[in-house]
Amino acid sequence: MARSNILNELTATSLRDKVYELMAQLPNNKVTTYGDLAAMAGYPYAARIVGGIAHNGALDLPWHRLVNAKGGLAVGFPGGQEAQKQLLEQDGIFCDAQWRIIDFEERRWKPV
């Protein structure tokens, strides 16, 4: 039983807090999508909110590891996709000329 129940102990009153927790436990060598993150929070169709949270939530969370369902880098990322690409490379993640995460399906973070 270990700490795989992190989500269960979350008493997040808002989706935002949940997203933060999820991002906090997101491995540095993996990526996730807005949709998956929202789905984990309990709202499969709340992908937009996750994006809004990322936009407004200027915390120290690794938002650059967030990509869209197509495995592509975010369009509205501050600094552009090139900036996000650089950040991803720092974490050992690479993407092609189409701004797509390489081996995206394998890099996709899978909750325990």
Next chain:
DNA sequence: CGAGTGACCGCAA
């Protein structure tokens, strides 16, 4: 408190 907006997603032509 009310209205608008959004770093998205999925489906249809």
Next chain:
DNA sequence: ATTGCGGCCACTC
């Protein structure tokens, strides 16, 4: 394959 449209919920102003 690409382009366009609507919809979902929460957050901000």
